[in-house]
Amino acid sequence: MYIIGIDIGGTNMRVGLFKDGNMIKKTSVFTRTEEGVVAIITRLKQLIVNVLEQANIEMGQVKGIGVGCPGPLDPWKGEIQSPPNLPGWDHIPLKKILEEEYSLPVFLHNDANAAALGEYTFAYNRNVNNLVYITVSTGVGGGVVADGRLLLGVNGSAAEIGHMIINPNGNLCSCGNRGCLEAQASGTGIVSKTKALLQTTKEASVLKGKSKLTSKDVFVAAENGDALCKRIIEEVQFDLALGLTNIVHAYNPEMVVYGGGVMQAGESFIKPVIEKAEKMILPGMKGRLTFAATKLGGELGLYGAAALVDYFQE
Numbered sequence: 382m383y384i385i386g387i388d389i390g391g392t393n394m395r396v397g398l399f400k401d402g403n404m405i406k407k408t409s410v411f412t413r414t415e416e417g418v419v420a421i422i423t424r425l426k427q428l429i430v431n432v433l434e435q436a437n438i439e440m441g442q443v444k445g446i447g448v449g450c451p452g453p454l455d456p457w458k459g460e461i462q463s464p465p466n467l468p469g470w471d472h473i474p475l476k477k478i479l480e481e482e483y484s485l486p487v488f489l490h491n492d493a494n495a496a497a498l499g500e501y502t503f504a505y506n507r508n509v510n511n512l513v514y515i516t517v518s519t520g521v522g523g524g525v526v527a528d529g530r531l532l533l534g535v536n537g538s539a540a541e542i543g544h545m546i547i548n549p550n551g552n553l554c555s556c557g558n559r560g561c562l563e564a565q566a567s568g569t570g571i572v573s574k575t576k577a578l579l580q581t582t583k584e585a586s587v588l589k590g591k592s593k594l595t596s597k598d599v600f601v602a603a604e605n606g607d608a609l610c611k612r613i614i615e616e617v618q619f620d621l622a623l624g625l626t627n628i629v630h631a632y633n634p635e636m637v638v639y640g641g642g643v644m645q646a647g648e649s650f651i652k653p654v655i656e657k658a659e660k661m662i663l664p665g666m667k668g669r670l671t672f673a674a675t676k677l678g679g680e681l682g683l684y685g686a687a688a689l690v691d692y693f694q695e
């Protein structure tokens with residue numbers, strides 16, 4: 382039997398077809414959130430048709446559909462609840478819509494939780510029973526597999542590690558709190574931190590007066606020796622190390638898998654983060670702990686979605 386994995390993001394919407402743990406076909410389109418829910422779901426259904434046609438199989442040969450989507454969402458109701466990345470998706474019962482369309486079981490989960498399950502299932506063959514996934518890009522997300530189970534929490538929102546507060550006097554977060562890991566160390570956080578500093582300091586920097594600033598600009602300037610940017614990157618490294626330390630202390634994982642553009646900014650960036658974290662992690666929790674970049678890379682969203690089907694059907 383086949384499995385369909387669907388990865389819905391604010392920029393791209395992708396569908397993958399899986400058989401025996403391998404993705405055999407995939408297809409994607411821009412989400413175009415401005416077109417609204419109905420148009421997007423219509424295009425999603427077309428993507429599903431396309432992927433089945435490419436593989437020359439019928440819907441009757443599919444045993445289930447997994448969907449990873451930005452939160453907040455209710456995985457039990459299968460309802461998407463106004464994610465900031467999907468404007469207009471207000472209480473959309475996507476699970477019900479797809480189940481009625483295809484008469485198949487559909488499993489809808491937060492994309493970061495699905496990603497953790499994807500690494501656990503496909504990258505580590507369910508052999509690493511305590512695994513944390515952390516992604517740091519424009520935002521910060523995470524998922525936890527504890528004792529071989531995906532941790533969901535009472536709202537299905539467990540492991541919102543982006544909103545772990547690591548500096549109560551830190552940057553204002555989109556959630557309203559100060560000093561969340563996401564506000565301190567995401568790509569967005571790096572940009573706002575740099576902008577704020579550039580506005581108030583007399584210190585020279587190659588980025589002074591630059592109109593459109595990206596986190597990549599800050600990384601490149603730091604690499605080229607810009608003292609102000611170097612300091613910002615060092616702060617980000619320390620904040621990420623604090624975040625990783627807290628995560629390890631909370632969940633006692635064997636494996637911390639990281640992904641996202643910031644975490645994969647290069648060996649010279651991530652190595653000091655892990656070294657700083659290892660200095661702070663309790664000795665008893667270090668012996669069997671490994672940090673590793675995602676093995677599934679850009680396809681992790683699809684693998685995570687597909688992993689939901691077997692996991693929740695068993």
Ligand SMILES: [Zn+2]
Binds near residue numbers: 543544554556557564
């Ligand atoms: Zn927050």
